[in-house]
Amino acid sequence: MSDEVIRKRLLIDGDGAGDDRRINVLLKSFVKWCHSAAPEEGFTQYQRMLGTLAQCEFSMGKTLLVYDMNLREMENYEKIYTDIEQSITAAHEKIAECKKEILRAKRIRKNRQEYDALAKVIQQHPDRHETLKQLEALDKELQQLSRIKENVEDKLELRKKQFHVLLSTIHELQQTLENDEKSENDESQDSPMENGQMSIVAFSLYGETEETQPVVNKQVELADNVLRLTEERYLPVPYRTPGGGHPPGPVEQPECCVWASEFPHFLLNRVL
Amino acid sequence: MGPVELLHMSVFSQSFSPCGRFLAASNNYGEIAVFSLSSSLSPEATGINQKPILTFTAHEGPIFALLSTDAHLLSAGNGEISAWSWAELAKRNPKAVWIRRPQYKSSLEIPEINDMIVNCRDNSLAVGGGDNNIHIMDLETGVFKSVLQGHTDYIHCLSMREREGELLSGGEDGAVRIWDCRTGQSVHRLEVYKYEECARPQYGKWISCLTTDSDWMLCGGGPSLSLWHLRSLSPTSIFPLSGCQRQAMFYQDLILSVGEGHFLSHCLLGGDVKSLIPCSPPSLNTVALNTNSTEHRVLTVGGSSDQIDVFTNLSYKAFSLSF
Numbered sequence: 227m228s229d230e231v232i233r234k235r236l237l238i239d240g241d242g243a244g245d246d247r248r249i250n251v252l253l254k255s256f257v258k259w260c261h262s263a264a265p266e267e268g269f270t271q272y273q274r275m276l277g278t279l280a281q282c283e284f285s286m287g288k289t290l291l292v293y294d295m296n297l298r299e300m301e302n303y304e305k306i307y308t309d310i311e312q313s314i315t316a317a318h319e320k321i322a323e324c325k326k327e328i329l330r331a332k333r334i335r336k337n338r339q340e341y342d343a344l345a346k347v348i349q350q351h352p353d354r355h356e357t358l359k360q361l362e363a364l365d366k367e368l369q370q371l372s373r374i375k376e377n378v379e380d381k382l383e384l385r386k387k388q389f390h391v392l393l394s395t396i397h398e399l400q401q402t403l404e405n406d407e408k409s410e411n412d413e414s415q416d417s418p419m420e421n422g423q424m425s426i427v428a429f430s431l432y433g434e435t436e437e438t439q440p441v442v443n444k445q446v447e448l449a450d451n452v453l454r455l456t457e458e459r460y461l462p463v464p465y466r467t468p469g470g471g472h473p474p475g476p477v478e479q480p481e482c483c484v485w486a487s488e489f490p491h492f493l494l495n496r497v498l
Numbered sequence: 499m500g501p502v503e504l505l506h507m508s509v510f511s512q513s514f515s516p517c518g519r520f521l522a523a524s525n526n527y528g529e530i531a532v533f534s535l536s537s538s539l540s541p542e543a544t545g546i547n548q549k550p551i552l553t554f555t556a557h558e559g560p561i562f563a564l565l566s567t568d569a570h571l572l573s574a575g576n577g578e579i580s581a582w583s584w585a586e587l588a589k590r591n592p593k594a595v596w597i598r599r600p601q602y603k604s605s606l607e608i609p610e611i612n613d614m615i616v617n618c619r620d621n622s623l624a625v626g627g628g629d630n631n632i633h634i635m636d637l638e639t640g641v642f643k644s645v646l647q648g649h650t651d652y653i654h655c656l657s658m659r660e661r662e663g664e665l666l667s668g669g670e671d672g673a674v675r676i677w678d679c680r681t682g683q684s685v686h687r688l689e690v691y692k693y694e695e696c697a698r699p700q701y702g703k704w705i706s707c708l709t710t711d712s713d714w715m716l717c718g719g720g721p722s723l724s725l726w727h728l729r730s731l732s733p734t735s736i737f738p739l740s741g742c743q744r745q746a747m748f749y750q751d752l753i754l755s756v757g758e759g760h761f762l763s764h765c766l767l768g769g770d771v772k773s774l775i776p777c778s779p780p781s782l783n784t785v786a787l788n789t790n791s792t793e794h795r796v797l798t799v800g801g802s803s804d805q806i807d808v809f810t811n812l813s814y815k816a817f818s819l820s821f
């Protein structure tokens with residue numbers, strides 16, 4: 227216990243200077259004053275003692291004020307300490323928030339970049355509206371062409387049928403002419419060749435009409451020859467053309483044979 | 499391990515433990531080294547903490563693939579797959595839990611295993627390698643269930659498309675095949691080298707790196723590293739990286755890729771190369787990110803050197819672990 231007191235006293239004022247010395251001097255001077263005899267000396271000593279006492283009181287007042295100040299300073303520091311702690315925790319929370327934000331922002335950036343990458347690929351493909359328009363135009367063209375094709379096919383069919391009709395009538399005519407010839411002169415010296423030739427020619431004409439142009443041309447020539455032969459044989463002489471072997475024009479022929487003479491022209495001009 | 503062996507060492511693959519505190523790395527001598535991340539990342543780490551806590555010879559030949567499941571480390575070397583328990587490895591006790599070998603057709607030559615991947619849906623392991631086939635093994639029973647045939651040359655890499663349950667495989671024949679895991683049939687076949695914008699005929703047509711996040715796929719190797727949209731099977735971005743890429747991964751909004759060249763490339767999805775971070779090995783083979791632990795979130799790269807670089811911040815190398 228006394229150690230504590232001694233330690234404290236040494237800490238406060240170890241060197242013996244200042245307040246401690248003043249109190250000791252005051253005590254000594256008080257004791258001396260009590261023992262002094264002379265009154266004037268006593269009075270001065272008394273004044274001096276009062277002075278030192280005042281000094282001691284002043285110094286004590288000072289230390290009390292300093293003590294108060296220290297206490298208040300401590301409180302201030304405590305307050306600042308708690309403030310700083312709060313701001314630290316707030317900053318920690320903000321950091322965590324910002325980290326979450328940054329993760330979110332990175333995800334958004336990733337999504338945007340993925341979108342951009344896909345958009346780049348899509349841009350390389352042509353516009354949908356344009357492609358649709360092109361498709362529509364192509365559709366129309368296709369329909370038109372198919373219509374034309376149908377028309378042409380119908381025409382071809384018609385011509386085939388007409389051709390067929392003509393050929394069958396030619397054949398019938400040939401038959402009737404042969405029969406007539408046979409009935410007229412049974413013993414005539416008609417070369418079987420010509421008849422055979424005619425029938426062969428008729429048969430070839432009777433054949434396929436879908437053959438190519440040069441073949442049909444040949445057939446036309448053959449039909450031509452057939453008609454010429456029939457004309458030479460069966461038509462009256464004054465109606466022969468001045469040109470000799472040429473097929474007659476449509477205007478100069480008698481009506482009964484108009485269609486027959488028109489046959490090669492019909493083929494050349496209208497069918498082909 | 500003498501200095502000459504250290505000079506010729508290549509780190510081929512890495513794997514983090516399920517707790518995230520250990521890293522296992524494998525090299526071309528058939529050894530696996532286990533490093534403790536908590537001691538090497540601690541503030542008082544010294545040189546001794548950058549050495550492995552355990553190094554053991556796991557296989558006779560080089561180990562090209564390492565994989566961690568919930569409790570085991572699987573390593574593939576010399577045509578067989580071994581499993582080691584992580585708990586035992588942490589206690590410095592290397593003892594194989596099981597060793598299995600897929601059925602190979604030819605018994606003369608043992609084909610190497612280049613990549614392994616786990617299919618979480620049906621708890622199976624897909625293994626692809628030198629015999630042009632992918633063998634599927636059931637992890638519970640250890641039986642090899644099926645073989646996916648179709649590649650005409652050896653398989654380099656495998657990847658799993660979680661959402662659709664499809665397996666992607668890339669090989670030396672330049673084809674990326676997408677397999678349906680349930681039927682075992684090849685659903686698509688992408689020949690990357692046939693696309694003009696990706697192809698680099700001076701390097702070849704082989705695909706050595708493949709990764710996917712269900713909608714998008716990264717593939718590279720001989721052809722340039724390219725980002726593909728899987729739904730439309732069309733390439734969207736080509737990355738102008740010189741050298742052939744050996745491994746790539748998606749990370750947040752970036753693409754990290756390593757390959758020939760001593761740097762780790764950061765690329766954006768649009769096709770720009772954001773940055774090239776230099777590393778110590780002259781050529782990199784593997785990159786791995788520790789997602790199993792929050793306080794040891796590091797990125798490690800390894801390649802043709804005995805040093806494994808550790809990145810705590812993605813922008814620069816922090817320190818190196820050595821074998």
